Amino acid sequence: MALEANYLRVRLQQPGPAGERQLLCTRRARLAYGGQQVMVGDWVGLDGCDWGDGRAAVASLEPRCSQLQRPALANVDQVLVVVALAQPSLDEELLSRFLLSAETTGVEVVPVLSKADLITTAEASSWLQRLKCWGYDALCISREQPETLSLVRQRLAGGVAVLCGPSGVGKSSLLNALVPHLDLPTAAVSGKLQRGRHTTRHVELHDLPGGGLLADSPGFNRPELPLDQQQLPLLFPEIRRQLEEGARCRFRDCRHLQEPGCGLDHSWERYGTYRSLMEQSN
Ligand SMILES: Nc1nc2c(ncn2[C@@H]2O[C@H](COP(=O)(O)OP(=O)(O)OP(=O)(O)O)[C@@H](O)[C@H]2O)c(=O)[nH]1
Ligand SMILES: [Mg+2]
Ligand SMILES: [Zn+2]
Incomplete structure (x- = not known):
């Protein structure tokens, strides 16, 4: 679920004897000798479980079905590319760049248009229509419109997903709205550049109440694209x-x-x- 200093926080497939859901784990040395780096999102095998202390050791690592570099995350099923419909206003060149960059992962890409409360319904539908022509089944969301959040929940049920996109578009706000009691820091879009402040810094998977796991990621402002004619x-x-x-x-x-x-x-x-x-x- 997360890397915390020298520990790995591992969620159990089946709860432990006292209903434990997670253990704090170290790494067995043979993992390092095998040159294997454990990533958030990995399926791991544990040994040396100490239920009293909530500790164990990661002893083995399962093969991955996908691997993302930025953020570093394994076994992702969906990349949610979040861009704001307003504040900062939607720049189609930038949206396209984020989508293309997400496509390089080979994982399903879902565009999420945020802050729908700041524009009219007609404008929002016209964006959805446009993305449909690009080949995407996009979602329009707003913190102020709970029904839009249930659409996200439905789309994420079961799989592992990650939120990507520019800073200040509301990725952490979305995760806070989806996960009860979660209180990730968020920050207002500031100054005349209308950029966020890169509030989010580390990678962690969160359990969604409707099933599925979702990670936040720090926004960045302009992803580089691979310029390979084959790809x-x-x-x-x-x-x-x-x-x-x-x-x-x-x-x-x-x-x-x-x-x-x-x-x-x-x-x-x-x-x-x-x-x-x-x-x-x-
Ligand atoms: N109007 C409106 N504002 C929103 C909504 N969601 C988030 N915001 C605001 O957008 C700003 C940025 O939100 P964050 O959640 O910190 O954005 P982020 O994408 O996580 O930014 P980084 O962590 O820097 O990448 C905050 O001021 C939020 O209050 C929304 O649905 N509607
Ligand atoms: Mg954030
Ligand atoms: Zn041709």
Whole structure:
């Protein structure tokens, strides 16, 4: 669940003899000799359980189904890309950049548009519609509208998810609203740059009442994108969808730019973004 100084806080798959849910664990030396670094989100095997003290040792590490670098988190099922609809106002170039960066994880990406209370319902639906065309089933949320939070709960039930996005968009506020008694620090968006203050610093998984685990992450303002011509097309759901539906190009290494016999439709909103990223890449 979390790394705390020299300890790992491990949640038990089944509660202990006195109903214990978590143990504070050290690492067995052989883990380190095997070159294995335990990450938050890892499934681990324990030994030496001392129920009286609530202590144990991590003795083994299960293979991962996914691994994120930033934040460092294993076995994530969904990356929630949170951007604010207002304060700071939604910049589509930045949203796209966060989505593409999240897509590099290979994990399902869910855009979450926050602070919906600050704009009209019509504006919010038009954003949802637009994201639908990009290939995303996005969520609109607001702390002031509890029904929007239940949609998030439903979407997260069961899996492991992480909140990513710029600073000040309300990631920690969302987690506080979803988890009873949680009181993560949040900070007002300040100054004329309309940026948050990077309030969140460490990675930790939180149990959601409806099932599932959710981690917060510190916001950052502009993720770097991989400029790899092989990988870039697959970061766009618009392209993936066409290929899944059977679109074929004459050349196997078609970059979907000006090649003869390109079988993709190029008339989608973010095609210009795609083209300029491909042109900058190698
Ligand atoms: N109007 C409105 N404001 C919100 C909402 N959610 C959060 N805020 C405000 O947005 C500001 C930033 O919230 P945080 O939760 O600290 O943002 P964060 O994304 O965790 O920021 P970092 O930790 O810096 O990455 C705070 O002033 C919150 O009160 C919302 O639904 N509506
Ligand atoms: Mg935060
Ligand atoms: Zn093509």
